[in-house]
Amino acid sequence: MAQVRFESVSKRYGDVLALHDLTLAIADGEFLVFVGPSGCGKTTTLRLLAGLEPVTTGHLYIGDRRVNDLSAKDRDIAMVFQSYALYPHMSVYENMAFSLELQGLGKGEIQQRVQRAAQQMELEDLLQRKPKELSGGQRQRVAVCRAIVRNPAVFLMDEPLSNLDAQLRGQARVEISRLHRELGSTLIYVTHDQVEAMTMGTRIAVLNQGRLQQVDTPQALYRAPSNKFVAGFIGSPAMNFLAGVLVETDDLLWFKAEAVSFPLDRTTCPGYQRYLGQPVICGIRPEDIHDAHYVPTGLVTSPLQGKISALERMGNEVIVYLTLGDRQTYAARVDRRSALALGETGLFAVNTRAIHLFDPDTEIAIAAQGAP
Amino acid sequence: MPNFLATRLTTWVSQTPIHLALVVLSTLWTLPSLGLLISSIRPPEEVLTTGWWTVFQHPFDFTQYSLENYRTVLSAEGLGQALLNSLTIAIPATVIPIAIAAFAAYALAWMEFPGRQWLFLAIVALLVVPLQMTFIPLLRAYGHLGLTGTFAGLWLAHTGYGLPLGIYLLRNYIGSLPRDLIEAAAVDGATPWQIFTRLIVPLSMPAIASFAVFQFLWVWNDLLVALVYLGGTPTVAPLTITLTNLVGSRGQDWHLLTAGAFITMTLPLLVFLALQRYFVRGLLAGSIKG
Amino acid sequence: MTHIFGRGLVAALAIGLGCGGVFALFYGANGLVERFAPGNSKNRLLPWVYLTPALLLLAVYLVLPTLVTIYISCFDARSQAFVGLTNYLTVFTDKTMGEAFRNNLLWLVGVTGGSVSLGLLIAVLADRVRYEPVPKTLIFLPMAISFVGASVIWKFIYAFRPAGTAQIGLLNAVVTSLGFEPVGWLVERSINNLALIAIMIWLQTGFCMVLLSAAVKGIPQEIIEAARLDGASEGQIFWRITLPLIRSTILVVSTTTILLVLKVFDIVYVMTAGNQGTEVLASRMFKEMFSFRHYGRGSAIAVLLLLAVIPIMVLNIREFRRPTPLR
Ligand SMILES: Nc1ncnc2c1ncn2[C@@H]1O[C@H](COP(=O)(O)OP(=O)(O)OP(=O)(O)O)[C@@H](O)[C@H]1O
Numbered sequence: 007m008a009q010v011r012f013e014s015v016s017k018r019y020g021d022v023l024a025l026h027d028l029t030l031a032i033a034d035g036e037f038l039v040f041v042g043p044s045g046c047g048k049t050t051t052l053r054l055l056a057g058l059e060p061v062t063t064g065h066l067y068i069g070d071r072r073v074n075d076l077s078a079k080d081r082d083i084a085m086v087f088q089s090y091a092l093y094p095h096m097s098v099y100e101n102m103a104f105s106l107e108l109q110g111l112g113k114g115e116i117q118q119r120v121q122r123a124a125q126q127m128e129l130e131d132l133l134q135r136k137p138k139e140l141s142g143g144q145r146q147r148v149a150v151c152r153a154i155v156r157n158p159a160v161f162l163m164d165e166p167l168s169n170l171d172a173q174l175r176g177q178a179r180v181e182i183s184r185l186h187r188e189l190g191s192t193l194i195y196v197t198h199d200q201v202e203a204m205t206m207g208t209r210i211a212v213l214n215q216g217r218l219q220q221v222d223t224p225q226a227l228y229r230a231p232s233n234k235f236v237a238g239f240i241g242s243p244a245m246n247f248l249a250g251v252l253v254e255t256d257d258l259l260w261f262k263a264e265a266v267s268f269p270l271d272r273t274t275c276p277g278y279q280r281y282l283g284q285p286v287i288c289g290i291r292p293e294d295i296h297d298a299h300y301v302p303t304g305l306v307t308s309p310l311q312g313k314i315s316a317l318e319r320m321g322n323e324v325i326v327y328l329t330l331g332d333r334q335t336y337a338a339r340v341d342r343r344s345a346l347a348l349g350e351t352g353l354f355a356v357n358t359r360a361i362h363l364f365d366p367d368t369e370i371a372i373a374a375q376g377a378p
Numbered sequence: 379m380p381n382f383l384a385t386r387l388t389t390w391v392s393q394t395p396i397h398l399a400l401v402v403l404s405t406l407w408t409l410p411s412l413g414l415l416i417s418s419i420r421p422p423e424e425v426l427t428t429g430w431w432t433v434f435q436h437p438f439d440f441t442q443y444s445l446e447n448y449r450t451v452l453s454a455e456g457l458g459q460a461l462l463n464s465l466t467i468a469i470p471a472t473v474i475p476i477a478i479a480a481f482a483a484y485a486l487a488w489m490e491f492p493g494r495q496w497l498f499l500a501i502v503a504l505l506v507v508p509l510q511m512t513f514i515p516l517l518r519a520y521g522h523l524g525l526t527g528t529f530a531g532l533w534l535a536h537t538g539y540g541l542p543l544g545i546y547l548l549r550n551y552i553g554s555l556p557r558d559l560i561e562a563a564a565v566d567g568a569t570p571w572q573i574f575t576r577l578i579v580p581l582s583m584p585a586i587a588s589f590a591v592f593q594f595l596w597v598w599n600d601l602l603v604a605l606v607y608l609g610g611t612p613t614v615a616p617l618t619i620t621l622t623n624l625v626g627s628r629g630q631d632w633h634l635l636t637a638g639a640f641i642t643m644t645l646p647l648l649v650f651l652a653l654q655r656y657f658v659r660g661l662l663a664g665s666i667k668g
Numbered sequence: 669m670t671h672i673f674g675r676g677l678v679a680a681l682a683i684g685l686g687c688g689g690v691f692a693l694f695y696g697a698n699g700l701v702e703r704f705a706p707g708n709s710k711n712r713l714l715p716w717v718y719l720t721p722a723l724l725l726l727a728v729y730l731v732l733p734t735l736v737t738i739y740i741s742c743f744d745a746r747s748q749a750f751v752g753l754t755n756y757l758t759v760f761t762d763k764t765m766g767e768a769f770r771n772n773l774l775w776l777v778g779v780t781g782g783s784v785s786l787g788l789l790i791a792v793l794a795d796r797v798r799y800e801p802v803p804k805t806l807i808f809l810p811m812a813i814s815f816v817g818a819s820v821i822w823k824f825i826y827a828f829r830p831a832g833t834a835q836i837g838l839l840n841a842v843v844t845s846l847g848f849e850p851v852g853w854l855v856e857r858s859i860n861n862l863a864l865i866a867i868m869i870w871l872q873t874g875f876c877m878v879l880l881s882a883a884v885k886g887i888p889q890e891i892i893e894a895a896r897l898d899g900a901s902e903g904q905i906f907w908r909i910t911l912p913l914i915r916s917t918i919l920v921v922s923t924t925t926i927l928l929v930l931k932v933f934d935i936v937y938v939m940t941a942g943n944q945g946t947e948v949l950a951s952r953m954f955k956e957m958f959s960f961r962h963y964g965r966g967s968a969i970a971v972l973l974l975l976a977v978i979p980i981m982v983l984n985i986r987e988f989r990r991p992t993p994l995r
Pocket residue numbers: 019020022023024042043044045046047048049050051198
């Protein structure tokens with residue numbers, strides 16, 4: 007019922023193009039996460055959909071209705087704001103009842119629905135409190151509760167967890183995912199935290215500077231980023247990038263950079279032919295650089311020597327920062343047993359099958375360009 | 379311990395000039411009103427023959443006090459009617475501008491329309507206009523329309539004169555409410571009217587109270603505007619006009635004048651003492667009233 | 669008894685009608701637009717529904733009259749014949765008007781200087797004692813009193829009885845007890861203006877004190893302590909630290925007081941009706957309007973007031989551009 011569709015939607019604030027030509031269909035019941043760096047247009051996208059701003063060009067659909075000209079109150083959506091926006095002069099109960107009252111529901115039904123929603127979020131004991139008498143976590147739950155009590159066609163959430171501490175944030179992530187499963191409504195969620203995006207979304211839409219970069223499931227986004235921005239944005243620590251050239255010798259394909267060179271597997275780089283002898287950018291995820299002593303079995307690797315400039319022992323793993331002699335620092339995520347030490351030159355193994363190649367001008371993944 | 383007491387004593391003593399100055403100034407500021415209050419409750423013969431400070435020779439001799447003066451001014455001198463008139467003037471002349479200014483402030487702060495900022499600036503600029511600038515044309519218009527000497531005419535005049543300050547004050551306050559709250563209400567299904575009545579008004583109560591106290595005191599204490607638009611009609615004259623007339627006609631009857639003056643002062647003093655906090659806020663923001 | 673009751677009822681009815689009317693107006697207009705305006709035009713119409721009453725009143729009560737006043741200031745008494753700048757010339761050459769100008773200037777200097785410096789003094793002194801609210805409230809209290817009420821209070825203080833009889837005015841009682849002749853404070857041309865100015869200072873000092881006190885309290889305590897550690901005496905701290913730091917508030921308070929004094933009317937009107945050389949611009953204008961029915965000259969005086977206000981106001985608004993101290 008509540009499918010959401012953006013058709014060539016753009017938004018311009020004076021000179022700023024906040025959203026550029028967004029076309030995207032979100033299926034009924036989907037949990038779609040918008041993610042991207044600060045100022046990339048995530049909030050703008052939500053506000054356009056909510057009807058809080060008019061679109062500059064393009065069409066917006068919720069269900070079968072074109073909603074461009076509908077005001078916020080007629081779009082059948084609920085929104086959770088980053089600041090929660092709880093009405094400070096109303097109790098928790100009144101906050102939740104407000105929208106139902108405006109719909110003209112009877113006292114009895116309002117009470118019933120508020121009670122049910124409060125039960126779902128375990129807020130029954132707080133109904134008579136004012137927002138300022140609540141903790142941050144409780145406020146956040148009230149804000150979510152105020153949205154679900156309406157039972158809207160679409161939920162919008164704008165960084166609802168960014169004001170919580172790390173532990174509460176973990177709990178709230180689980181909570182919201184559970185709610186989404188129970189309610190089965192379409193949920194559009196904005197965050198700049200990629201952990202939230204990866205763990206919660208059924209699909210993720212990556213935005214940068216007002217442009218949609220890629221939409222896909224979390225796994226696909228991680229495995230096959232379609233451009234250098236997405237590759238660098240998803241994953242932590244971020245993917246390492248090296249500039250070099252692509253050359254072919256005998257039956258091997260080589261990536262050659264100033265400090266290192268790797269043999270590549272042709273089958274993992276379709277479309278490489280156009281770049282032979284040309285500069286390319288090579289991307290390696292930190293988790294694809296291993297301590298040479300602890301390489302998982304069955305990997306095709308190429309050796310790499312680097313000087314260790316910093317170490318972060320996380321307990322379950324070690325993040326190693328190394329230099330290769332080209333003044334850049336690269337990150338590696340290695341086995342926790344690793345005995346590498348600061349200042350040493352360590353021996354690493356790079357999983358060459360997991361290497362990504364990008365066009366240095368367009369920054370588009372060479373694999374994603376397909377055959378021309 | 380005695381040491382501690384000694385230091386406190388020495389600081390107290392070294393501050394003597396400060397205490398002295400404060401006591402003298404406070405007394406100086408209070409004496410005039412005190413004299414008025416005491417005179418108003420003394421019998422006429424005594425008010426007119428001896429100074430009010432003579433009551434302090436026997437302050438607890440209650441036979442020297444009486445409320446007779448109040449009874450006289452309220453009935454015979456028409457101050458009772460004037461009190462009613464003042465209320466009839468001041469309450470609507472406070473409520474009407476609040477309502478009109480609040481709606482305008484809401485539109486100026488949160489509704490989209492072209493020229494919004496310019497309009498606000500233009501309204502604030504009207505704070506400059508001295509009321510005297512408007513009297514002659516308005517008085518003529520009132521003459522034609524038959525509004526001279528009516529309450530409605532005075533309400534509207536006070537509303538017009540109070541609006542620039544009211545809109546300025548309320549727009550600044552309403553404009554500083556969090557945007558998210560208003561948008562949350564819009565998403566929750568509230569119409570602009572519901573956003574205004576259910577959200578803006580309750581949340582803006584401090585600013586509304588400031589403006590209310592300010593405007594009420596201003597209207598209650600006003601003489602000039604009332605004189606201009608009400609003319610000499612005694613049936614509609616507020617306290618300020620009646621008291622002024624009393625000064626003219628019974629200039630030496632201090633027992634009546636003091637009682638009359640005290641009657642005009644009671645309500646504003648009560649309002650003032652009860653809502654001083656809001657009044658100060660209104661003053662801080664409204665000290666540029668025209 | 670029923671008489672009073674009836675009159676009270678009429679008053680209550682009038683109040684209800686006035687207050688209820690304005691709400692009914694907005695409710696009705698809003699309802700009409702919500703119901704009958706086609707979907708898209710509603711959002712464009714609503715702001716104007718909410719604004720129109722305000723704009724209408726502002727136009728009718730401030731904008732248009734101001735323009736008309738400027739216009740008729742160039743006409744004769746009955747606004748029939750165009751006389752150019754004659755009214756302004758008369759205003760500037762007339763003897764009583766000269767007096768009014770002189771008095772207004774005296775008021776400006778006296779009231780502004782007196783109430784600002786007294787207000788500052790009290791603010792600074794009260795800041796150093798534990799019973800601070802008491803003197804501050806007592807001095808602030810006259811703010812609630814009307815100019816008319818204050819005039820009666822002070823008329824009583826200035827009351828004059830011929831020498832030999834008991835004085836009932838406080839001031840003459842003091843004067844005679846010191847062995848001098850009683851003084852006619854309000855008729856003696858050398859002092860009657862000062863006697864009026866004193867009333868205004870009494871009323872206005874509280875206002876200056878409240879704003880200046882807020883400013884004094886706004887100075888971070890560390891700065892004062894740092895100066896004390898540097899060896900500054902209390903006097904030096906006041907002149908070299910406090911005063912410069914509250915300079916802008918002093919400016920605002922002064923300009924506000926100037927604006928108020930420029931238009932002072934009630935005190936003069938009640939106390940002396942502008943006689944015995946106490947005329948000021950506003951009382952003069954009132955006379956031109958109601959006693960002489962000379963609308964041309966009355967308007968010319970009003971225009972002069974506006975011209976005097978504008979530069980002061982510009983200065984004030986420049987200061988007020990900074991965040992308002994409202995919250
Ligand atoms: N009302 C506005 N007027 C002008 N520019 C705006 C307005 N709102 C947003 N922008 C601009 O549009 C761009 C996108 O803003 P948006 O708020 O959507 O970013 P965001 O992705 O939500 O960032 P964040 O993660 O910091 O919340 C920014 O460059 C911002 O400066």
